[in-house]
Amino acid sequence: MPWILDSQSRTDEIVRAVQALIAESGLSAVTYRAIGARLRLSASTLHDHYPDRVHLLRVVTAQTARQREDRFLAQGHLSALLPDSDDDRRLALVWMSLLDLARREPGLGIVVDEARGRERDLIRQVVDAARPHGAPASHHQGEALQALVEGLTSAVTVGAEPMTHARAVELLDLTVTAILGPAAEAA
Numbered sequence: 001m002p003w004i005l006d007s008q009s010r011t012d013e014i015v016r017a018v019q020a021l022i023a024e025s026g027l028s029a030v031t032y033r034a035i036g037a038r039l040r041l042s043a044s045t046l047h048d049h050y051p052d053r054v055h056l057l058r059v060v061t062a063q064t065a066r067q068r069e070d071r072f073l074a075q076g077h078l079s080a081l082l083p084d085s086d087d088d089r090r091l092a093l094v095w096m097s098l099l100d101l102a103r104r105e106p107g108l109g110i111v112v113d114e115a116r117g118r119e120r121d122l123i124r125q126v127v128d129a130a131r132p133h134g135a136p137a138s139h140h141q142g143e144a145l146q147a148l149v150e151g152l153t154s155a156v157t158v159g160a161e162p163m164t165h166a167r168a169v170e171l172l173d174l175t176v177t178a179i180l181g182p183a184a185e186a187a
Contacts, residue, residue, distance in 0.1 A: 011059065011063075012063070013039060014035065014039065014046070014050075014056075014059075015059065015060050015063045015064075017035050017038040017039055018030055018035060018056065018057070018060045019060065019064065019090070019091070019094045020038070020090075021034055021035065021038070022093070022094045022097050022098075023090040023091075023093050023094050026097065027097050027100075027101055030053065030056075030057070031043075032044075032046050032047050032050075032053075035056075054105060054107045054108060055107075057098070057101065057105075057108055058107060058108055058111045060094075060098070061098045061102070061108055061111045061112060061115065062111050062115070064091065064094055064095055064098060065095075065111075065112075065115030065118070065119070067091060068081065068091070068095060068115075068119070069115075069118060069119065069122060071088075072119070072122055072126075073122065076126060076129075077126060078123065078126060078127070078145065078149065078172055078176065079168075079169045079172055079173075081119075081123075081149045081153070082149065082152055082153060082156060082165060082168050082169060082172065083153060083156055083157055083165070084165040089156070089157045092153050092156070092157045093157055093158075095153075096150075096153065096154060096157070096158075098112065099112060099150075116146065119146060120139075120142040120143060120146050121142070123137075123142050123145050123146055123149075124136070124137040124139075124141070124142040127141070127142075127145065127176070127180060131180065131181070137180065141179055141180065144179060145175075145176065145179070148172065148175055149172070152168040152171060152172060153168075155168060156168050
């Protein structure tokens, strides 16, 4: 049966294959040949539908961002953005790799900027919900919290002795309290 590449399920399979390659071996491992080998698909067929690597990585970035947003929305608190399982750590490694690449690749940077903007808005909404009587979180506070979460994500996922999830959550709570006040700790 022919492989229909434009279907959502096939796109999801391709995205998962690219995410696995990034998590296992880094961005340099993402080639049409490597993706094709994982999916039993010819590299030329994949190339026909994703004409260049940047286009493919934009799709992967958008879906990875949505996966992070969905997890965050499902749990409804800032610590949901911190990886706490092996799957979460792999997704975090993929996301951090894509963030790094976006610094050098303008076409990918646009997708990352949009995703980070949505994430910042979600962070502010969660914080605002935890502070019913306080002033809403400012744009700058949202940026600060997002930077903190990205730093803690890095600390939890990389290094010979990564930080524990529990310690990262503790530091997140302390910082949220320091920035926004005691009523926001539960965010």
